[in-house]
Amino acid sequence: xxxxxxxxxxxxxxxxxxxxxxxxxxxxxxxxxxxxxxxxxxxxxxxxxxxxxxxxxxxxxxxxxxxxxxxxxxxxxxxxxxxxxxxxxxxxxxxxxxxxxxxxxxxxxxxxxxxxxxxxxxxxxxxxxxxxxxxxxxxxxxxxxxxxxxxxxxxxxxxxxxxxxx
Amino acid sequence: xxxxxxxxxxxxxxxxxxxxxxxxxxxxxxxxxxxxxxxxxxxxxxxxxxxxxxxxxxxxxxxxxxxxxxxxxxxxxxxxxxxxxxxxxxxxxxxxxxxxxxxxxxxxxxxxxxxxxxxxxxxxxxxxxxxxxxxxxxxxxxxxxxxxxxxxxxxxxxxxxxxxxxxxxxxxxxxx
Numbered sequence: 001x002x003x004x005x006x007x008x009x010x011x012x013x014x015x016x017x018x019x020x021x022x023x024x025x026x027x028x029x030x031x032x033x034x035x036x037x038x039x040x041x042x043x044x045x046x047x048x049x050x051x052x053x054x055x056x057x058x059x060x061x062x063x064x065x066x067x068x069x070x071x072x073x074x075x076x077x078x079x080x081x082x083x084x085x086x087x088x089x090x091x092x093x094x095x096x097x098x099x100x101x102x103x104x105x106x107x108x109x110x111x112x113x114x115x116x117x118x119x120x121x122x123x124x125x126x127x128x129x130x131x132x133x134x135x136x137x138x139x140x141x142x143x144x145x146x147x148x149x150x151x152x153x154x155x156x157x158x159x160x161x162x163x164x165x166x
Numbered sequence: 167x168x169x170x171x172x173x174x175x176x177x178x179x180x181x182x183x184x185x186x187x188x189x190x191x192x193x194x195x196x197x198x199x200x201x202x203x204x205x206x207x208x209x210x211x212x213x214x215x216x217x218x219x220x221x222x223x224x225x226x227x228x229x230x231x232x233x234x235x236x237x238x239x240x241x242x243x244x245x246x247x248x249x250x251x252x253x254x255x256x257x258x259x260x261x262x263x264x265x266x267x268x269x270x271x272x273x274x275x276x277x278x279x280x281x282x283x284x285x286x287x288x289x290x291x292x293x294x295x296x297x298x299x300x301x302x303x304x305x306x307x308x309x310x311x312x313x314x315x316x317x318x319x320x321x322x323x324x325x326x327x328x329x330x331x332x333x334x335x336x337x338x339x340x341x342x
Contacts, residue, residue, distance in 0.1 A: 037230055038227070038228050038229070038230070038236065039224055039225045039226070039227040039228075039230065039236075040225060040226055040227060040228050040236035040238065040239055041228075041236075042225075043225040064200060065200050065201070065204045066200065066201050066204060067199070067200045067201060068199055068200075068201050068249075068276075069199075069276060069278075070198045070199060070200070071275065075201075076199070076201035076242070076245075076246070077242075077245050077279045077282065078201060078205070078238070078239075078241060078242025078243070078245045078246055079201060079238075079242065081238045081241035081242050081245065081282070081284075082236060082237075082238025082239060082241070082242060083238070084238070085228075085236070085237045085238035085241065086228075086236075086238060089237070101229075101231075103237070103286070103289075104237035104284075104286045105285075105286055106283065106284060106285050106286060107237065107241060107283070107284050107286075108281065108282070108283040108284075109241075109279075109281065109282050109283075110280070110281045111278070111279050111280060111281065111282075114278075
């Protein structure tokens with residue numbers, strides 16, 4: 001395989017940062033730029049909420065353009081998928097294993113209940129197991145109340161590394 | 167599919183009437199979902215067969231370095247295709263029997279996604295993508311749908327997915 005199909009290609013901004021800077025504010029700034037660098041993430045207005053070692057939290061504002069059910073005004077599952085995929089990818093890139101890039105191998109989303117129209121959706125992802133080549137990630141999404149989950153995701157992501165010694 | 171139905175002594179409808187009705191219902195089905203136009207998806211119809219087309223746009227990029235389609239966009243494209251195909255299959259019979267008013271504001275409710283699993287096979291290239299869905303099982307309450315997506319070659323899929331859906335309540339067939 002070897003083809004990148006998810007997000008960050010050759011330069012992992014989160015990695016650069018975790019090696020060269022330790023400061024939280026800096027970290028957030030650079031990780032925030034990572035989200036801004038993805039055109040689709042920008043189109044959805046995604047916002048980085050938190051980032052840690054192998055963990056990321058990103059939110060998505062309610063937007064009428066993203067409605068999937070015109071009767072209820074509930075956001076389309078596809079937009080939630082993008083939020084989940086981006087958050088999982090950010091979690092992989094922030095893992096201390098320091099991947100140069102990552103791509104989604106597979107992603108499963110379970111929709112527990114519809115997100116409340118008008119509410120921002122918050123996703124949090126963590127790498128629960130990482131090998132040299134694969135990261136296993138899970139994520140949850142809620143719309144303000146963490147005890148009422150809107151969706152969960154589990155996925156396998158590639159760990160891309162540049163050729164030669166790093 | 168020649169688009170003609172014959173009911174006993176009745177004359178088959180003119181092909182243009184049949185086509186117009188089907189296309190109008192399809193446009194109404196797709197046009198009511200804002201997210202479908204946000205992504206720039208439309209549908210091509212040949213008889214009852216639908217092909218979804220994701221028109222490439224820079225905002226669909228997830229990886230600016232390559233560039234490649236965002237994995238989430240690919241998932242969304244497949245899910246949209248699955249939902250439209252399933253809805254289309256649910257209204258087909260009523261539509262053919264002239265029981266659906268395409269201009270009615272109370273269109274049939276859409277199925278709800280229970281779960282959706284995407285298998286990413288290749289990089290999504292920065293060009294148009296196509297997808298077709300197959301309803302593997304369509305029960306009273308649940309349905310299972312498989313979707314395949316490709317770009318330049320039909321035989322080289324870049325992603326596929328399977329999803330389970332909750333059928334809309336008060337579906338057309340159950341009540342008038």
